[in-house]
Amino acid sequence: xxxxxxxxxxxxxxxxxxxxxxxxxxxxxxxxxxxxxxxxxxxxxxxxxxxxxxxxxxxxxxxxxxxxxxxxxxxxxxxxxxxxxxxxxxxxxxxxxxxxxxxxxxxxxxxxxxxx
Amino acid sequence: xxxxxxxxxxxxxxxxxxxxxxxxxxxxxxxxxxxxxxxxxxxxxxxxxxxxxxxxxxxxxxxxxxxxxxxxxxxxxxxxxxxxxxxxxxxxxxxxxxxxxxxxxxxxxxx
Numbered sequence: 001x002x003x004x005x006x007x008x009x010x011x012x013x014x015x016x017x018x019x020x021x022x023x024x025x026x027x028x029x030x031x032x033x034x035x036x037x038x039x040x041x042x043x044x045x046x047x048x049x050x051x052x053x054x055x056x057x058x059x060x061x062x063x064x065x066x067x068x069x070x071x072x073x074x075x076x077x078x079x080x081x082x083x084x085x086x087x088x089x090x091x092x093x094x095x096x097x098x099x100x101x102x103x104x105x106x107x108x109x110x111x112x113x114x115x116x
Numbered sequence: 117x118x119x120x121x122x123x124x125x126x127x128x129x130x131x132x133x134x135x136x137x138x139x140x141x142x143x144x145x146x147x148x149x150x151x152x153x154x155x156x157x158x159x160x161x162x163x164x165x166x167x168x169x170x171x172x173x174x175x176x177x178x179x180x181x182x183x184x185x186x187x188x189x190x191x192x193x194x195x196x197x198x199x200x201x202x203x204x205x206x207x208x209x210x211x212x213x214x215x216x217x218x219x220x221x222x223x224x225x226x227x
Contacts (some may be wrong), residue, residue: 031213035215042217045214050213055213058214088157092159094213104150105215107162110157
């Protein structure tokens with residue numbers, strides 16, 4: 001089975017621009033979560049989507065948004081980029097199991113965003 | 117989700133067993149212990165998880181103490197490719213998929 005894929009792998013933007021990152025989950029997985037990793041803050045949860053609905057959200061400003069499509073693919077968007085948004089953005093997918101039971105998350109390789 | 121405590125760094129000789137400890141003294145009965153690792157600038161890789169019993173898979177073994185307040189991840193025959201940051205995460209069974217990552221343990225395998 002193919003793993004989680006993320007595109008693009010690397011991206012350079014300038015302050016004030018916006019960016020859209022894409023994530024394709026493992027086939028059959030319906031939950032997609034996004035994380036941001038920076039040297040200073042480590043790995044932080046951004047949000048989770050399941051069945052095209054945002055189920056959970058981390059403590060990030062409204063400039064960070066996402067969506068999920070009917071095929072479970074997900075995109076995240078960051079508007080009005082700031083220098084501090086430079087980070088590795090990771091996507092993770094999981095089933096999840098029946099009855100709302102949380103399942104193991106599998107991560108993609110990440111998108112390295114550099115804001116100049 | 118309960119908080120975890122891990123040593124910031126550890127060293128291990130190639131070919132020896134690497135034992136990575138994790139304290140999770142506030143874990144509750146319906147919370148799992150998960151282990152992930154992250155090799156430099158790659159996405160975290162799932163290793164193993166458990167609830168109460170010890171678990172083993174092709175990558176590692178997970179030993180959870182009887183009171184569930186701590187656990188140890190064991191890499192039986194460490195190789196240079198096992199050099200990575202290892203994260204111990206406690207997560208509830210129900211609901212949100214959110215994982216809370218700490219600083220992890222930077223494991224260095226020495227030749």
